[in-house]
Amino acid sequence: MALYSEKVMDHFLHPRNVGVIEDADGVGEVGNAKCGDIMKIFLKIDGGIVTDAKFSTFGCGSAIASSSMATEMIKGQPVEKVMELTNKAVVEALDGLPAYKLHCSVLAEEAVKAALKDYFDKNSIPYDPAQFPDAPSCASCEMH
Amino acid sequence: MIYADNAATTKMSPRALEEMCRTAGEIWGNPSSLYGLGQAAQEALTDARERMAKILGAEAKEIYFTSGGSESDNQAIRSCARLGAAKNRKHIVSTAFEHHAVLHTLKRLEKEGYEVTYLPVHENGIVTPEEVAAAIRPDTCLVTIMFANNEIGTIEPIGEIGAVCRAAKVPFHTDAVQAAGHVKIDVKEMNIDLLSLSAHKFHGPRGVGALYCRTGLPLYPLIEGGAQERNRRAGTENVAGIRAMVTALEEMTANLDRNAAYVRSLRDRLIDGLSAIPHSALNGDPEKRLPGNVNFCFEGIEGESLLLLLDQAGICASSGSACTSGSLDPSHVLLAIRRPHEVAHGSLRLTLSEENTEEDVDTILQEVPRIVTYLRGFSPIWQDLQSGRRQHLL
Ligand SMILES: Cc1ncc(COP(=O)(O)O)c(C=O)c1O
Numbered sequence: 001m002a003l004y005s006e007k008v009m010d011h012f013l014h015p016r017n018v019g020v021i022e023d024a025d026g027v028g029e030v031g032n033a034k035c036g037d038i039m040k041i042f043l044k045i046d047g048g049i050v051t052d053a054k055f056s057t058f059g060c061g062s063a064i065a066s067s068s069m070a071t072e073m074i075k076g077q078p079v080e081k082v083m084e085l086t087n088k089a090v091v092e093a094l095d096g097l098p099a100y101k102l103h104c105s106v107l108a109e110e111a112v113k114a115a116l117k118d119y120f121d122k123n124s125i126p127y128d129p130a131q132f133p134d135a136p137s138c139a140s141c142e143m144h
Numbered sequence: 145m146i147y148a149d150n151a152a153t154t155k156m157s158p159r160a161l162e163e164m165c166r167t168a169g170e171i172w173g174n175p176s177s178l179y180g181l182g183q184a185a186q187e188a189l190t191d192a193r194e195r196m197a198k199i200l201g202a203e204a205k206e207i208y209f210t211s212g213g214s215e216s217d218n219q220a221i222r223s224c225a226r227l228g229a230a231k232n233r234k235h236i237v238s239t240a241f242e243h244h245a246v247l248h249t250l251k252r253l254e255k256e257g258y259e260v261t262y263l264p265v266h267e268n269g270i271v272t273p274e275e276v277a278a279a280i281r282p283d284t285c286l287v288t289i290m291f292a293n294n295e296i297g298t299i300e301p302i303g304e305i306g307a308v309c310r311a312a313k314v315p316f317h318t319d320a321v322q323a324a325g326h327v328k329i330d331v332k333e334m335n336i337d338l339l340s341l342s343a344h345k346f347h348g349p350r351g352v353g354a355l356y357c358r359t360g361l362p363l364y365p366l367i368e369g370g371a372q373e374r375n376r377r378a379g380t381e382n383v384a385g386i387r388a389m390v391t392a393l394e395e396m397t398a399n400l401d402r403n404a405a406y407v408r409s410l411r412d413r414l415i416d417g418l419s420a421i422p423h424s425a426l427n428g429d430p431e432k433r434l435p436g437n438v439n440f441c442f443e444g445i446e447g448e449s450l451l452l453l454l455d456q457a458g459i460c461a462s463s464g465s466a467c468t469s470g471s472l473d474p475s476h477v478l479l480a481i482r483r484p485h486e487v488a489h490g491s492l493r494l495t496l497s498e499e500n501t502e503e504d505v506d507t508i509l510q511e512v513p514r515i516v517t518y519l520r521g522f523s524p525i526w527q528d529l530q531s532g533r534r535q536h537l538l
Contacts, residue, residue, distance in 0.1 A: 012452060018522045033486035033525055036446055036466045036474065040524040058523040060448035060467035101467075 004061060005095035011065035016072050019054045026122070028114025031107050037063045039111040041071065045119055050074050050082055055111070062094075062101040063108075069093050070108035079119075083131065085112050146504045149460045150345075150436055151294050151322060151495035157347040157392050164349055164388035175381050176372065185383050192383075192390040199397050200339065201330035202356050208363070208373045209386050212353035213321035216340030217245040219355055219366040219377070220317040221288055224338070225253050226364050227315075228285020234258045237279045237287045237314075241265050241480040243294055246319055250288075263289075268429040269298035269481050277308045287316045291323035291339075295464055295477040295493060296428030297437025299327060306335030315361055321345055321353075325396035326404070326434055337361050343389035346396045347497075352385035403498045407435040410496050410505050414438045417509040421516055423529070425538045427478060427491065436496035439464075441483055443538045444526030445490045445519040447474075453518070454492075457511045464491040486525070487537050 004012070021042035031038040037059030044052035053071040057064050070090050074082045087105040091097050097105060113132055120127045147155065156164070171188050173181030190204070197204040210216045221236075228234055238250055240262045250260045261279045263271050276287060287309045292299045302318055309316035317338035320329060325346030331339055337358045344350040357363040357376075369378025396403070415426055415438055423443040442450070447463030454461050464475025466489060473479070474488035483491075494508065520526040528534035 009452075012449070013456065015522075020527070029524060033489075034484075035472065036485075036489040038524045056522045056524040056527060058444065058525045059446050060465070061452045062467075063446075064449055 003098065004065070005097075007069075007093070007095040008062060008065040008097065011068040011094065012061040015055075015064055015068040017054045017068065017075070018056075020056060021052060021054050024054075024115075026115040026117075026119030028111045028116070028118055030110040030114055031059070031063075033058065036060070037104065037107060039063065039067050039107045041067070041111040041115045043074075043112075043115045043119060045079065048079050050077055050079065059104065059107075060101070062097050062104040065094060066090055066097075066104045066108040067111070070112055074112060079116065082112060082116060085109055146459045146500070146507060148494040148496055148500065148504070148508065149462050150497040151297075151434075151493065152462055153344045153350060154347045154497060155499065156349060156388070157395055159395055160348050160388040160392035163391040164384045167387045168384035171383060171387075175383060176370065185381075188383055188387060189381055192386050195390045195394060196354060199329075199393055200356055201332045203359065205374070206331075206356055206359055208355045208357060208376050209381060210353045210355050210377060211351055211382075212344070213243070213319065213340050213342030214245040215366065216342070216353050216355040217243070217317075217319050217321075218249050219363070220338040220340060220357070221246065221249045221253070221286065222366055223357075223362070223364040224286035224288075224315050224317065225258060227362055228258075228283075231285070233283040233285040235281050235284045236260045237263065237276060237284055237289075239263045239265055239271050239289055239480075241269070241293055241295075241477045242288070242290050243319055243321070246288055246290070247476075265298075265480050267481050268432075269293060269296045269427070269477075270429055270432060271300060271305075273301055273304035273308045276305050277312070280308070280312045280314055284312070284314050287314055289316075289318060291318045291320035291329070292327065292434050293428070293477060294322045295475055296439045296481065297322070297434035297495070298428040299323070299432045299434065302336065303334040309337070310335040322434060325393050326400070326436070328400065331356055331358070338363075341393075343385065343392060346392050348389040348392035349385045352382055352389045354389070399498070404435040407496050407498055407500070410500055410502070411436055411438055413502075413505050414494060414496075414508060417505075418512060421513050423536055423538045424516075425487075427481060427483065434495075438494040438496070440492050441478070441487045441538060442490045442492065442516050443487060443536065444523045444529055445516055447489060447491050449519055450490070450492055450512075450515055453515045454511060457507075457515070459508060459511060462493045462495075464493065465489045484537055 024042040025045040026043040029040040055067040087109040090105040175186040324341035339356040342353040427439040447465030448467035478488035
């Protein structure tokens with residue numbers, strides 16, 4: 001069996017929403033170079049709707065595919081809905097990831113949430129901080 | 145397809161393959177049986193042992209056939225450790241960048257009460273004989289240092305290290321899995337007491353190897369059972385695999401100089417070409433390296449995505465990134481030569497053989513720069529390096 005599902009390979013080989021948004025309303029960056037993956041997500045938000053999302057990712061195939069899939073999943077969605085994005089949903093949409101790559105999908109979820117938090121902060125929109133636990137980005141790495 | 149991962153394994157040579165099939169088909173008796181069919185197999189084995197010994201500068205009775213490099217390494221180290229313990233010597237000298245077959249065996253011995261000195265390797269991937277000499281203690285029972293490194297291809301000064309160990313009367317083992325068939329080896333001249341090799345790294349079959357152990361140095365079995373291999377390695381011999389291994393090694397040895405000159409010229413063209421990629425660096429000494437080994441770090445990208453895209457372009461290569469090893473840390477070899485983690489994640493190993501062509505090199509030199517540029521194009525690290533938010537390390 002191949003390492004990755006066809007969906008993962010499709011999103012890796014043809015990543016959607018690659019790039020940066022210069023005048024983004026929210027930017028989130030998670031991961032660290034030492035661990036081998038960094039994800040940065042840029043959001044454009046208009047009237048409570050994520051109208052555009054782009055990403056830059058340094059990382060393995062599944063990190064790139066997870067970023068691509070996550071941006072696809074949140075584009076056009078209301079902010080409240082985007083807040084509910086889970087790494088599990090990203091994995092399911094990708095038809096699964098190998099167990100030791102699951103942290104890539106966690107990074108995707110964290111990057112999206114970090115971008116939303118940035119948007120809330122910039123616009124003084126109140127939120128429940130409990131919804132943004134101190135991003136233990138790269139938790140697996142720090143455990144090590 | 146361009147196969148540039150010959151350090152991982154090699155394609156069997158047609159002659160070795162033919163010998164394997166012929167032997168398996170015709171000489172299929174058990175070498176321990178006393179009737180003709182068995183004795184024919186025994187003779188085939190004896191002949192193979194003599195031929196392998198000749199290539200290494202050893203005697204036939206010093207060659208033990210095994211299942212490969214890992215087993216040979218395990219047995220050599222475990223046997224010397226046991227011998228040392230009997231004399232109350234429980235210290236071992238090695239390096240930080242050995243293959244895991246060596247390192248994990250040493251780690252296990254540490255848990256069992258042995259002490260191991262892991263010599264740091266220099267940034268060019270070499271350890272010096274002086275450093276080895278300085279690390280040897282009165283209670284040292286083994287020095288184990290690889291002949292050539294499997295990731296960065298650096299060739300260690302084995303003859304000089306052998307001389308140091310002989311003078312100190314400490315057994316010297318070398319993992320020559322990457323060297324055998326590619327560089328000249330003479331166990332007597334180099335004062336090697338134990339040597340591991342593996343058939344599949346020189347166009348023989350996978351799952352067959354050998355351990356050389358000098359006469360006079362006791363060798364304990366790792367695998368207990370029957371009396372095969374003069375009681376040092378139980379198990380009915382893989383006669384077909386062993387014959388194929390010897391056939392391949394003879395072929396490689398006969399053509400060694402010519403192969404090395406050709407493969408080296410391909411290697412150096414690759415090194416020159418890849419060096420033109422900005423913020424890249426060759427890993428390991430440019431001269432003291434295996435003829436076919438090219439290993440680079442590229443800043444701002446991650447190795448696994450590079451490999452996947454190379455695969456799409458029909459190029460088989462490998463990387464020392466954490467993601468490709470399934471672990472969290474990048475290659476211990478790259479860390480040992482002091483590449484920072486973030487750089488070590490972006491490594492690429494291309495290992496050539498005499499089967500590669502100038503056209504292969506042309507293609508690789510087109511594809512690697514293209515893919516590196518593409519991946520850097522959406523790498524946040526690269527963006528930070530470009531904007532000055534992050535300092536270049538290469
Ligand atoms: C340096 C070195 N030692 C040991 C081994 C293990 O050899 P084998 O795969 O035959 O067990 C390898 C091959 O991966 C190697 O490159």
